[in-house]
Amino acid sequence: MKLFRQLGAVARFVWTHPANRGRRARAMARAAGWQLYKRVARRPLDVPVYGGLTLRCHADSSSSSLALYAAGYPEWEEMSFVRDYLAPGDGFVDVGANVGVYALLAASRVGPTGRVVCFEPGRQPLRRLRENLELNGLDNVEVLPFAVSDRAGTIRFDTAAGTTGHMASGGGATEEATSVRLDDVLPEGAWAMGKMDIEGAEPLALRGAERHLAEMNPPVWLVEVNGCLRRYGFTEAQLWAWLGERGWDVCLYDPAARALRDCPTPSSRYQNILAVARGARGRVEARLKTPGA
Secondary structure, eight states, X not given: OHHHHHHHHHHHHHHHOGGGTTOHHHHHHHHHHHHHHHHHXXXXXXXXXXXXXXXXXXXXXXXXXXXXXXXXXXXXHHHHHHHHHOOTTOEEEEESOTTSHHHHHHHHHXXXXXXXXXXXOOHHHHHHHHHHHHHHTOTTEEEEOOEEOSSOEEEEEEOTTSSXXXXXXXXXXXXXXXEEOHHHHSOSSOOSEEXXXXXTOHHHHHHTTHHHHHTTSSSEEEEEOTTGGGGGTOOHHHHHHHHHHTTEEEEEEETTTTEEEEOXXXXXXXXXXXEEEGGGHHHHHHHHTSTTO
């Protein structure tokens, strides 16, 4: 029964996903093929994504499976923003890179003259992240095996969820990792965009990047919220207020209009939000209106 529910959820995701408009039958067939393949072959599958790059999908990786189901864009609005906003030569910061889905997308946009820096502390996703980068010969992507927080030190995080992890709350499998502050370790230079997906610890990571926030470097952060903030004692309202006090707008992205939409009302129903520096918002919006910039 559990298997049927899981397969039903996959079918709904694939059928309704915006990335599959006009190709639903093909997307359903691809998803069904992956479900069969991973149970029979029991080995990873290399899938083409993002203009000729390759993502290695492992059977137990929800991140890579979702990318396969949605033509490389499982988080449609957010990943469309990355695609539409980043340009050759840009810098991209990926905090909580997991197996590298966002890192590959960003690398495809910034090109060989740009750079991507990834933070990923988990042993298994770190190994698979490096595997994906080596598979594509991406030598302009730097991998830092650290957790990002508001203080330097050591943390333990849960690994029971496979290739996702959050700070340990007791019981289950855990790993130990070195934690760092972005203000201490982020390489020098201009960064166009950052992304944070660290299972609710995003406010801690932002607190460790206050200098970069004040400098609007980068001027855009994609931040996961999705109800996990409460694990660390934060609420969406607190995050919205904290960003607002520092001169940052909370926005969502409309891919059809290539436009930012203000998101003034905090809610746990959002998967991710875009934090955009108020002083750089005009620049950000101008770039979105210039396809291929």
